[in-house]
Amino acid sequence: MSDTHPIRGVLPDLLKKNLKAILCGSAAGHHSAQNQTYYSGPGNRFWQVLYQIGLTPIQLQPMEYSKLSDYGLGLTDLAKNTFGSDRDIAKSADDPNALTDKILNYQPLALAFIGKRPAAVWLQKQHGIRRIGYGIQAHTIDKTAIFVLPSTSGAAKRYWDITHWRDFAKFINGRGEAPE
Numbered sequence: 001m002s003d004t005h006p007i008r009g010v011l012p013d014l015l016k017k018n019l020k021a022i023l024c025g026s027a028a029g030h031h032s033a034q035n036q037t038y039y040s041g042p043g044n045r046f047w048q049v050l051y052q053i054g055l056t057p058i059q060l061q062p063m064e065y066s067k068l069s070d071y072g073l074g075l076t077d078l079a080k081n082t083f084g085s086d087r088d089i090a091k092s093a094d095d096p097n098a099l100t101d102k103i104l105n106y107q108p109l110a111l112a113f114i115g116k117r118p119a120a121v122w123l124q125k126q127h128g129i130r131r132i133g134y135g136i137q138a139h140t141i142d143k144t145a146i147f148v149l150p151s152t153s154g155a156a157k158r159y160w161d162i163t164h165w166r167d168f169a170k171f172i173n174g175r176g177e178a179p180e
Helices: 030-035 046-052 062-071 096-106 116-127 154-159 163-173
Strands: 021-025 073-077 110-114 135-141 144-149
Touching: 021 096, 030 062, 062 073, 073 096, 096 116, 096 135, 110 116, 110 163, 116 135, 116 144, 135 163, 144 163
Parallel strands: 021 073, 021 110, 110 144
Antiparallel strands: 135 144
16 A cells, blocks of 8 residues: 555545546545544444445445555545534535545546436536536546445445445446447
């Protein structure tokens, strides 16, 4: 992991060259910020889902998040210097331009937004899009495909559907072929 570069913030980014995908949330949740681990809130299914869809061969625990890059996956957030639930994140904390710069620098096969909020903020700022759906998006960042995936947070349980996550895994495992 010596080529992984931490970036200042509540949680360090887990980014390096040659990643299959970078997964981007809104901001660290309260529990994640307190524990300095990604997706560690009670009821969050993130680590379970990555294993279920075949992007990790074992179910990692939140404190093992740095191992995710060994499987070609990176982590970041749209708002790096704050934490809390989506409704508590100030619009001024979001940095869509920094996210674009990261994607252009690291050039993963895909950028996957975890939940609609970070995707909506980024797509509106970069492309003027106001309404978005789940799944692969029409826009790209250079050659990087963009996906919007349902949030794995326990708070978003009523919107949960693993279908789009499975399509994302097929795209990643197929090395860039769009899901049917």
